[in-house]
Amino acid sequence: MDWDIGADVVVVGFGGAGACAALEAAAQGRSVVVLDRFAGGGATALSGGIVYAGGGTAQQRAAGVTDTAAAMFGYLRTEAGDVVPAETLRQFCEGSVTMLGWLEGHGVPFEGSLCPDKTSYPTNRHYLYYSGSEVSARDAAPPAPRGHRTRGRGTSGGLLFARLAAATKKAGIKVVTQTTAVRVIVADGRVTGVECRSLRGAPWWARTAHRVLHRAARKPYLYVPKAGRVLHRPVTWLERRYGRPLLVGAAGGVVIAAGGFGASRQLLRAHAPSARGGLPLATPGDDGSGMLLGTAAGGATALLDRVSVWRFLSPPPALLRGVLVDADGKRICDESRYGAAIGDEIIGRGGRAWLFADRATIAAARRELRGSTLWFQRLQAGYLLTLGRVRADTVAKVAAKADVDPDGLAATVAAYNAGAANQGAGAADPAGKPADLVRPQDQPPYSMIDYSIRPRLLNPAPVLTLGGLVVDHGTGQVLRPDGTAVPGLYAAGRSAVGLCSRSYVSGLSIADCVFSGRRAGRHAAAASPGAGGPDQRHDNGGAYAG
Numbered sequence: 045m046d047w048d049i050g051a052d053v054v055v056v057g058f059g060g061a062g063a064c065a066a067l068e069a070a071a072q073g074r075s076v077v078v079l080d081r082f083a084g085g086g087a088t089a090l091s092g093g094i095v096y097a098g099g100g101t102a103q104q105r106a107a108g109v110t111d112t113a114a115a116m117f118g119y120l121r122t123e124a125g126d127v128v129p130a131e132t133l134r135q136f137c138e139g140s141v142t143m144l145g146w147l148e149g150h151g152v153p154f155e156g157s158l159c160p161d162k163t164s165y166p167t168n169r170h171y172l173y174y175s176g177s178e179v180s181a182r183d184a185a186p187p188a189p190r191g192h193r194t195r196g197r198g199t200s201g202g203l204l205f206a207r208l209a210a211a212t213k214k215a216g217i218k219v220v221t222q223t224t225a226v227r228v229i230v231a232d233g234r235v236t237g238v239e240c241r242s243l244r245g246a247p248w249w250a251r252t253a254h255r256v257l258h259r260a261a262r263k264p265y266l267y268v269p270k271a272g273r274v275l276h277r278p279v280t281w282l283e284r285r286y287g288r289p290l291l292v293g294a295a296g297g298v299v300i301a302a303g304g305f306g307a308s309r310q311l312l313r314a315h316a317p318s319a320r321g322g323l324p325l326a327t328p329g330d331d332g333s334g335m336l337l338g339t340a341a342g343g344a345t346a347l348l349d350r351v352s353v354w355r356f357l358s359p360p361p362a363l364l365r366g367v368l369v370d371a372d373g374k375r376i377c378d379e380s381r382y383g384a385a386i387g388d389e390i391i392g393r394g395g396r397a398w399l400f401a402d403r404a405t406i407a408a409a410r411r412e413l414r415g416s417t418l419w420f421q422r423l424q425a426g427y428l429l430t431l432g433r434v435r436a437d438t439v440a441k442v443a444a445k446a447d448v449d450p451d452g453l454a455a456t457v458a459a460y461n462a463g464a465a466n467q468g469a470g471a472a473d474p475a476g477k478p479a480d481l482v483r484p485q486d487q488p489p490y491s492m493i494d495y496s497i498r499p500r501l502l503n504p505a506p507v508l509t510l511g512g513l514v515v516d517h518g519t520g521q522v523l524r525p526d527g528t529a530v531p532g533l534y535a536a537g538r539s540a541v542g543l544c545s546r547s548y549v550s551g552l553s554i555a556d557c558v559f560s561g562r563r564a565g566r567h568a569a570a571a572s573p574g575a576g577g578p579d580q581r582h583d584n585g586g587a588y589a590g
């Protein structure tokens with residue numbers, strides 16, 4: 045085959061997982077080429093920049109927090125279940141302190157300023173917080189705050205990616221942008237390269253228009269997908285009109301790190317109908333093309349039906365004192381759980397949910413609004429505390445306004461208030477909510493805030509796809525349906541099944557991108573000629589070398 049470009053390791057996708065795979069392969073002394081359909085960054089650059097880490101990181105210690113790898117493992121086991129082997133999860137937890145140090149070594153800043161409240165995302169004053177349901181799961185493992193937000197104003201994923209991109213440049217890694225991988229090339233049973241459509245060689249104005257228009261469409265695509273899709277049409281047209289074939293050879297292996305499939309309405313409809321009514325947290329690159337490159341080469345997929353649907357009650361944190369009920373007026377769960385766990389519970393009850401709160405709770409929430417939110421949270425919470433709620437003087441009337449069963453609601457509120465009153469006598473909340481959040485909701489007027497999952501501009505339910513290509517959890521190699529590896533093919537990040545594929549908590553996707561990206565990069569590098577021959581192991585025992 046006449047390759048246009050070649051390297052030991054070729055990485056498809058320059059987001060978080062791709063950058064980490066490339067850095068790790070380059071650190072092993074291998075030549076690396078990274079391909080990206082756009083300019084790189086993907087969802088990682090638009091994200092909140094939260095990385096889930098623990099076991100006694102420097103930031104946890106600075107904040108006076110005690111944590112161990114065993115406690116982190118104990119908690120994550122309740123979230124991840126057996127989505128990865130216990131040994132892999134243990135390696136992730138035991139290597140967590142070193143992993144954060146590795147990111148810091150590449151310029152990603154973190155800080156041990158502990159957020160005092162349970163929140164969906166801390167403000168610019170705090171960079172360490174409880175980003176999952178750790179306190180709710182306190183019987184399984186000692187809780188600790190493990191959400192490490194990249195230290196930067198606003199949503200700091202842009203800074204996280206910028207630092208990783210600068211590190212790849214420093215490492216001499218070649219990044220080929222405006223180049224879409226369309227097929228994985230297999231010769232003699234082994235993946236040897238990637239066929240692409242590239243704008244390299246296209247007129248300068250077409251390349252500029254592609255770059256500028258994609259950039260302009262990224263955020264609308266995220267917040268108002270219909271408008272984003274319209275804005276993105278000329279970008280796709282330019283790719284069709286001016287894209288030319290490019291063959292990229294890979295002597296050691298190809299790593300697919302091309303994100304998820306949240307931007308493909310077809311794939312979402314086919315695999316994750318429960319995402320209907322949610323707002324896909326996706327960039328145009330999350331069209332599932334990475335996953336399809338892998339399946340065309342023989343790879344299997346799993347957990348495509350697993351999507352994370354977010355319903356955060358806090359900020360403002362006072363709302364956690366309320367009672368979340370379904371259409372029958374029955375309590376749904378501990379209101380302080382992580383937003384994706386709450387989203388799962390709401391979907392399980394037909395997608396309808398309301399938070400019952402009394403006058404004191406609403407007043408406290410209003411007072412907290414400014415100090416506990418960033419602008420996008422303030423917009424959403426402001427809507428919920430005004431147009432998004434109904435109000436009445438009695439429980440029966442407010443139930444009628446929200447179209448919730450009044451008898452069911454009355455029974456739930458009576459039981460909750462009795463439980464709150466008995467707390468002094470040592471009674472625990474039956475749903476497991478921490479005692480400081482259980483307050484009687486008995487001061488009229490009463491409010492019902494609508495947390496149902498349905499399309500709404502100001503209170504959307506974000507959706508993240510979690511499943512992908514099945515990989516060997518020791519090496520990151522893509523596996524066929526019969527469990528054998530596709531030689532030379534690796535996958536990482538949201539293109540693959542990983543640590544967060546059963547259940548997402550904030551920071552676990554990026555942490556998984558770092559963990560799985562580095563693992564794939566390391567093993568693809570080891571499979572390069574001159575590095576000990578192709579890596580055919582898939583023993584789940586590859587030590588995580590931090």
Ligand SMILES: Cc1cc2nc3c(=O)[nH]c(=O)nc-3n(C[C@H](O)[C@H](O)[C@H](O)COP(=O)(O)OP(=O)(O)OC[C@H]3O[C@@H](n4cnc5c(N)ncnc54)[C@H](O)[C@@H]3O)c2cc1C
Nearest residue numbers: 057059061081086087088092094225329537538551553554
């Ligand atoms: C608004 C928002 C906030 C979030 N906040 C957090 C958070 O704080 N913490 C957390 O853990 N997770 C968060 N997530 C989720 C997380 O950002 C993503 O799951 C994760 O970054 C995915 O990384 P990735 O490397 O797998 O893919 P991406 O970062 O999306 O990178 C994939 C890259 O592949 C490229 N690509 C796609 N197809 C092709 C192809 N065929 N050929 C060439 N290139 C291709 C794309 O252009 C893209 O640049 C958030 C997501 C969003 C949208």
